[in-house]
Amino acid sequence: MNTTASTVTPREAAEVAAANASGRQPVVFVHGLWLLHSSWDAWKAYVEDRGYAAVAVDWPGDEADVAAALANEGSLAGTSVRDVADHVQEVIEGLDRKPIVIGHSFGGLLVQIIAGRGIAAGTVTIDPAPSQGVLPLPVSSLKAAFPVLGNPLNYGRTVTLTFDEFRYGFANAVSEEEARALYDGFHTPAPGRPLFQAATANFNPAAKTKAAKRNADRGPLLVVTGEKDHIVPFAMANAAFKKQRKNQHHVTEIVEIPGVGHSLVIDSHWQEVADAALDFLSRNGLGA
DSSP states (O other), X not given: OOOOOOOOOHHHHHHHHHHHHHTSOEEEEEOOTTOXXXXXXXXXXXXXXXXXXXXXXXXXXXOSSHHHHHHTTTTTTTOOHHHHHHHHHHHHHTOXXXXXXXXXXXXXXXXXXXXXXXXXXXXEEESOOOOTTOOOOOHHHHHXXXXXXXXXXXXXXXXXXXXXXXXXXXXXXXXXXXXXXXXXXXOOOEESHHHHHHHHGGGXXXXXXXXXXXXXXXXXXXXXXXXXXXXXXXXXXXXXXXXXXXXXSSOEEEEEETTOOTTTTTSXXXXXXHHHHHHHHHHTTOOO
């Protein structure tokens, strides 16, 4: 008998139950570092209006909202890529139908891991953190990661970005006013461990950031990249695309959204990104 305690929260369980009761094609959203499930609220309403059922997952240890996360900034300390991937899988296993998975940043890496486990009907990976084997390390990526990687002690800690750090990494392609609103409305402390895991993955054969890419049950996959992204520039996103297109069983595409940075899923351009994702899904037999 499996005595492992479930990591699924009441909020997640309620969304899974609603998706199952609807009979609709579920879409599971996975956020990245420095954000919470609420970063997908606009997307959830948008896809549900178009006939899907939406489920937004937490990371284990996530607080319920931004205020609580800022008040308890150590809640995610030590959280690993494997911890989150296994949690996302547990949420998915509660669904009656194989879901579409959509992830941003480290969430973009996580949905590739999930696709590699064969439990996604289709995948949209947006400005994804690098999986094992993705080699480019642009200067802007190193600069954006320095607030974490610059101190080895951050491996077991959480890190809260200053506004200037957030502005450079996330919100470089929006106005100062919008950047401030995004920082105040969405930014939360994030665990350092996943960034260290990604940074050392290509030196570790057992890296937890490995995503299987050639399996027959991976499903269609779209890589979305923002033209002005500092954290995951085109070179990194394109390297992920080149790795994923080795899959001979399913279509793999890449699309670059002009004029946007890493905040593309939460800033004023989010609907353009959502439309690109929904168009891909529709063209590949995964419409609602």
